[in-house]
Amino acid sequence: MPNFANPTTFLTWTSRLLPWLIALTSVLFGLGLYLSWFIAPPDYQQGETVRIMYLHVPAAWLSMFIYFTMASAALGTLVWRHPLADAAQKAAAPLGAGFTFLCLVTGSLWGKPMWGTWWVWDARLTSVLVLFLIYLGLVALWQTIEDSGKAARAAAILTLVGAVNIPIIKFSVDWWNTLHQPASVFRLGGPAIASSMLWPLIIMALAFTSLFMTLHLGAIRNEILRRRLHRLAMLAASGAAATYPAAKAEAVS
Amino acid sequence: MNAKLETDAHRTSLRPVTALFRRELAIGRRIGGGASFGILFFLSLVVLIPFAIGPDLALLSRIAPAILWIAALLASLLGLDRLFQADQEDGSLDLLRTSRMPLELIILVKCAAHWLLSGLPLVVAAPVFGLMLALPGSQIAPLVFSLLVGTPALTFIGAIGAALTVSLRRGGLLLSILILPLCIPVLIFGVAAAANDPMVGFKTPFLILCGLSLIAFVGAPIAAAAALRQSLD
Numbered sequence: 001m002p003n004f005a006n007p008t009t010f011l012t013w014t015s016r017l018l019p020w021l022i023a024l025t026s027v028l029f030g031l032g033l034y035l036s037w038f039i040a041p042p043d044y045q046q047g048e049t050v051r052i053m054y055l056h057v058p059a060a061w062l063s064m065f066i067y068f069t070m071a072s073a074a075l076g077t078l079v080w081r082h083p084l085a086d087a088a089q090k091a092a093a094p095l096g097a098g099f100t101f102l103c104l105v106t107g108s109l110w111g112k113p114m115w116g117t118w119w120v121w122d123a124r125l126t127s128v129l130v131l132f133l134i135y136l137g138l139v140a141l142w143q144t145i146e147d148s149g150k151a152a153r154a155a156a157i158l159t160l161v162g163a164v165n166i167p168i169i170k171f172s173v174d175w176w177n178t179l180h181q182p183a184s185v186f187r188l189g190g191p192a193i194a195s196s197m198l199w200p201l202i203i204m205a206l207a208f209t210s211l212f213m214t215l216h217l218g219a220i221r222n223e224i225l226r227r228r229l230h231r232l233a234m235l236a237a238s239g240a241a242a243t244y245p246a247a248k249a250e251a252v253s
Numbered sequence: 254m255n256a257k258l259e260t261d262a263h264r265t266s267l268r269p270v271t272a273l274f275r276r277e278l279a280i281g282r283r284i285g286g287g288a289s290f291g292i293l294f295f296l297s298l299v300v301l302i303p304f305a306i307g308p309d310l311a312l313l314s315r316i317a318p319a320i321l322w323i324a325a326l327l328a329s330l331l332g333l334d335r336l337f338q339a340d341q342e343d344g345s346l347d348l349l350r351t352s353r354m355p356l357e358l359i360i361l362v363k364c365a366a367h368w369l370l371s372g373l374p375l376v377v378a379a380p381v382f383g384l385m386l387a388l389p390g391s392q393i394a395p396l397v398f399s400l401l402v403g404t405p406a407l408t409f410i411g412a413i414g415a416a417l418t419v420s421l422r423r424g425g426l427l428l429s430i431l432i433l434p435l436c437i438p439v440l441i442f443g444v445a446a447a448a449n450d451p452m453v454g455f456k457t458p459f460l461i462l463c464g465l466s467l468i469a470f471v472g473a474p475i476a477a478a479a480a481l482r483q484s485l486d
Binding site for chain 2: 078130133134136137140141144145150153154157158160161162164165168169171172173175176179
């Protein structure tokens with residue numbers, strides 16, 4: 001069993017794994033998009049617009065899944081102070097913001113023909129919007145703190161505080177929404193979904209997850225390489241690399 | 254004899270807490286202009302709203318609880334970025350950390366003093382500002398109680414942001430970005446309790462607001478202490 005926590009081992013193994021993941025993502029997306037655009041039936045009420053669901057729902061799942069991934073990495077940062085966990089956290093935050101944004105945009109595009117408006121203050125939409133704000137706050141925190149170790153620990157604390165708060169926010173937004181709920185708003189997910197629509201949805205969800213894993217691993221690799229470049233640049237600037245080749249070797253390993 | 258020893262021990266253990274509390278109050282009163290700045294800001298926000306939406310008293314009275322809560326939320330964010338920063342700059346935070354008092358308790362005391370100087374004056378001033386917005390008399394008591402219970406939660410949640418941004422030179426803006434999403438539950442239940450809607454009543458949202466405040470009271474000092482430790486190491 002190779003030691004995956006070692007950044008060098010991680011780089012070697014992910015460089016072998018990534019082409020397969022990219023291939024898997026492409027196949028899943030090809031299959032999923034074909035099924036959802038050409039095979040899946042149009043909804044008897046919503047018509048063709050129901051096809052937005054195959055992008056919208058997986059993006060919504062991913063927005064939660066990525067936060068869970070990020071919170072796990074945050075625990076790794078705080079408990080073991082592991083640099084790989086730092087990189088995983090940092091790479092996940094913009095990806096989470098991206099998928100959450102995709103979920104909001106597709107939801108808005110879906111809402112216009114269905115509800116007649118781009119945006120309603122529905123409980124789910126509002127919760128996802130707050131999640132988006134939390135992601136953006138985390139990205140801002142990463143960008144503001146220069147020292148990468150400190151930034152990782154600060155972001156980890158905020159991520160965990162957010163993890164405790166997200167259920168509370170979800171509960172309060174639901175409560176607030178039932179208080180103000182206009183009766184005419186169309187509710188999602190009322191009847192059980194037909195299997196002819198379920199299969200494309202499942203394949204699209206797998207495709208999205210595979211896409212996230214590909215992008216996440218790639219971003220972690222970039223982060224590791226960026227740190228090594230930074231350390232080499234610092235060493236070169238201080239003249240240590242030229243004088244002590246051993247220091248250079250240590251920085252690379 | 255035994256009883257006397259015990260009370261002595263009790264007194265010694267509390268002395269640092271009261272000393273820190275008094276120090277915080279003294280500093281807060283001297284530098285921030287005390288409570289007056291917060292209230293002035295609160296008043297300015299309340300004055301702005303009628304200019305923006307028009308002097309329609311019926312409309313104002315309907316949205317008065319929401320206006321007052323938003324104003325209180327923004328006003329309580331005011332001095333938060335200096336909560337730990339001033340002490341970090343002059344080194345007293347390092348001194349405090351070397352004391353035997355746990356960092357969580359230090360944060361709790363600092364938050365309490367901060368709330369006493371910034372939150373409590375808002376609670377006291379709220380009825381007067383409510384009258385200016387034509388808040389019905391039956392809603393004044395719910396508003397005051399909801400602010401009394403809710404503003405400490407805002408201070409505690411804000412302390413997490415203050416601790417995270419303690420070493421940043423322009424942390425105030427980032428602090429607001431980080432903290433405001435976390436304040437949404439307090440705002441929802443605070444406004445709901447203050448509105449005292451006949452359908453919902455006062456008790457349910459008020460009790461949930463109490464619960465949120467207690468969660469913040471317990472959780473926020475722990476999170477803020479962790480954030481302070483990592484940024485000062």
